[in-house]
Amino acid sequence: MRIYFTFDPRPDLKEPLVKQFPHVEFIFHARLDEEELEKADVLVTYGEDLNDSRIEIAKNLKWIFVASAGIEKMPAKAIAERNILVSNVRGIHKTPMAESILAHILSLKRALPFIYENKRNKVWDKKAQLSELNGSTALIIGPGAIGSEIGRLLQAFEVYTIGCNRSGEDAPFMNETYRIDELESQLPKAHIVISMLPSTPETKHLIKLDHFKLMRDDAIFMNFGRGNVVKTDVLIQALEQKLIFHAVLDVFEEEPLPLSSKLWEIDNVTISPHFSSHSSRYVERSLEIFKPSLEKWLNGETDVENKMNILRGY
Structure with a gap:
């Protein structure tokens, strides 16, 4: 069994892995090497280093473990045709991403950008618009x-939470849950609208200008799922027309966000470079999912954790 990592974990994470599985041959590289890929039975990757030709090269490959939640940049059709099993690390992002989102909300509610700017300019000014998170309503799409x-x-801040998903079935820590096709009826209620949707054919450009027109003019819109849930031009239009108070964006249709993008020039938007899930514990948490899945795999089981339908995208 030859397992090829296209990234190199820290020694304190790598060494226990190798020790736990002494009969497995592990190869660790800082980037993908096609000669090693050709010999690999299992590939551990972030996913962005794969394409159709590399799947063709990987003659022995039977399982791809993706150390990322999204697989939209992977050659799905080529992988499906080979019947290669794909699993990911869904769930490990929840702690750093939730903390990032909460930090952005509190920053805007308690005027931290205003405070930081005044400090830089040596200005003593109390004329900030301060509000409370307590008692507001948040709509979480996905x-x-x-x-x-x-x-x-x-x-915990006594925020009323509304969820929107495909089924409308109850979701944890949502006071109410509705189907995604009921989104329009829920938007006017929310002080904070958070999109956590993955990139699928159904979610592409799901949020349109009419949706922003239904939001409160003091609403905060946050996209931390995938950038193509809303067209960039639509976002710009909504922000320029002040249909909402502010947008916080961690994902974009084109990444890195081009220097020519008008989003850089708009005041009522916060731009985060798609790193809200980053953490010093990212690889550690990834391996916590990989190890029990590898145990199953070595025992001949294919029902590994977070098994995915590569063609559906989740």
């Missing part, structure tokens, strides 16, 4: 593992 963790933290 209340999965991350969205539910956001809901848990928000409820």
Whole structure:
């Protein structure tokens, strides 16, 4: 059994892994090497280093473990045709991402950008618009593992949480849950609208200008799922027309966000470079999912944790 990592974990994470599985041959590289890929039985990757030709090269490959939640950049059709099993690390992002989202909300509510700017300029000014998170309503579009963790933290601030998902079935830490096709009826209620949707054919450009027109003019819109849930031009239009108070964006249709993008120039938007899930514990948590899955795999089981439908995208 040859397992090829296209990233190199820290020694304190790598060494226990190798010790736990002494009969497995582990190869660790800082980037993908096609000669090693050709010999690999299992590939551990962030996913962005794969394409159709590399799947063709990987003659022995039977399982791809993706150390990321999203797989939209992977060659799905080529992988499906080979019947290669794909699993990911869904769930490990919930702690850092929920903390990032909460930090952004509190920053805007308690005027931290205003405070930081005044400090830089040596200005003593109390004329800030301060508000409270307590008692507000948050609408979470896609209340999965991350969205539910956001809901848990928000409820500690006595925020009323509403979830929107495909089924309308109850989601953890949501006071109410509705189907995604009922989104329009819920938008006017929310002081905070958070999209955690993955990138699928159904979610692409789901949120349109009419949705922003239904939001409160003091609403905060946050996109921490995938950038193509809303067209960039639509976002710009909504912000320029002041249909909402502020947008916080961690994901974009094109990444890195081009220097020519008008979003850089708009005042009522916060731009985060798609790193809200980053943490010093990221690889540690990934391996906590990989190890029990590898135990199953070595015992001939294919029902590993977070097994995915590569063509559906989740």
